[in-house]
Amino acid sequence: MVFNEKIWEEIHSTRGWSRYPNEELVRFIGSNFFKLPREERKKIKILELGIGQGANVWFLMREGFDIYGIDISKSAVKKTFERLKEEDLFIKSLESHFKVADIMNIPFENEMFDIVIDIATTWNVTYTDHNKVYKEINRVLKKKGLFFSWHILKGSYGDDGINYIDKDTKENVEEGPLSNTGINYFAQYKDLINLLEINGLRIKGKETLERTYENMQKSLKFAIIIGKK
Numbered sequence: 001m002v003f004n005e006k007i008w009e010e011i012h013s014t015r016g017w018s019r020y021p022n023e024e025l026v027r028f029i030g031s032n033f034f035k036l037p038r039e040e041r042k043k044i045k046i047l048e049l050g051i052g053q054g055a056n057v058w059f060l061m062r063e064g065f066d067i068y069g070i071d072i073s074k075s076a077v078k079k080t081f082e083r084l085k086e087e088d089l090f091i092k093s094l095e096s097h098f099k100v101a102d103i104m105n106i107p108f109e110n111e112m113f114d115i116v117i118d119i120a121t122t123w124n125v126t127y128t129d130h131n132k133v134y135k136e137i138n139r140v141l142k143k144k145g146l147f148f149s150w151h152i153l154k155g156s157y158g159d160d161g162i163n164y165i166d167k168d169t170k171e172n173v174e175e176g177p178l179s180n181t182g183i184n185y186f187a188q189y190k191d192l193i194n195l196l197e198i199n200g201l202r203i204k205g206k207e208t209l210e211r212t213y214e215n216m217q218k219s220l221k222f223a224i225i226i227g228k229k
């Protein structure tokens with residue numbers, strides 16, 4: 001994944017990224033886990049794939065969960081630590097929770113996590129590589145563990161329907177919010193479901209959301225999927 005690594009390191013070393021968590025993630029965590037007292041939340045291990053500059057990590061840590069994360073960019077991990085330090089959430093022992101790594105080789109043990117979250121990260125690998133990533137997610141999830149995914153869909157801004165490098169996969173789209181972010185797999189909903197199911201994740205929830213741009217001329221469409229091992 002040298003290509004993705006180079007592009008994302010360039011992005012994270014030269015500019016800021018989201019500071020606040022994905023709203024659908026907040027909804028998912030809120031409706032399923034906010035009823036738990038903080039003592040119980042500490043026992044829930046959550047892995048974020050592609051932490052960016054720590055927006056979701058910051059939220060999950062403030063809410064008292066046991067958070068782990070990986071990102072292919074070393075500047076992303078560094079900036080996540082800086083954010084946690086700024087807000088007095090960083091402790092030295094956290095260093096072993098966050099690693100610079102590729103989602104196709106998750107550097108954590110089998111059946112370690114209660115929840116794995118993917119906010120706009122797995123869509124940065126091709127359709128074909130989704131099989132490897134979903135296999136890895138299954139491997140690190142505990143039995144009955146949950147997978148929360150926010151994934152871009154076919155027909156979104158930047159998906160012009162030509163020059164695919166793999167099924168529905170483009171490289172460096174030229175316009176829109178996803179431009180110059182390396183590989184983008186614009187998934188068909190049925191393919192995403194199929195990829196999850198063949199890798200041992202049962203579908204517990206599936207929704208969509210659409211956000212328009214340029215006075216409603218263009219849009220990004222998202223799948224919000226909850227899978228269960």
Ligand SMILES: C[S@@+](CC[C@H](N)C(=O)[O-])C[C@H]1O[C@@H](n2cnc3c(N)ncnc32)[C@H](O)[C@@H]1O
Pocket residue numbers: 001004008009017018022049050051052053054055056070071072073076101102103104118119120121124125
């Ligand atoms: C669109 S950003 C989302 C970041 C974060 N999840 C958020 O919601 O702010 C995608 C992130 O995935 C990381 N990434 C891209 N490809 C990756 C890969 N193959 N393995 C691990 N991380 C990857 C990027 O460095 C980037 O931080």
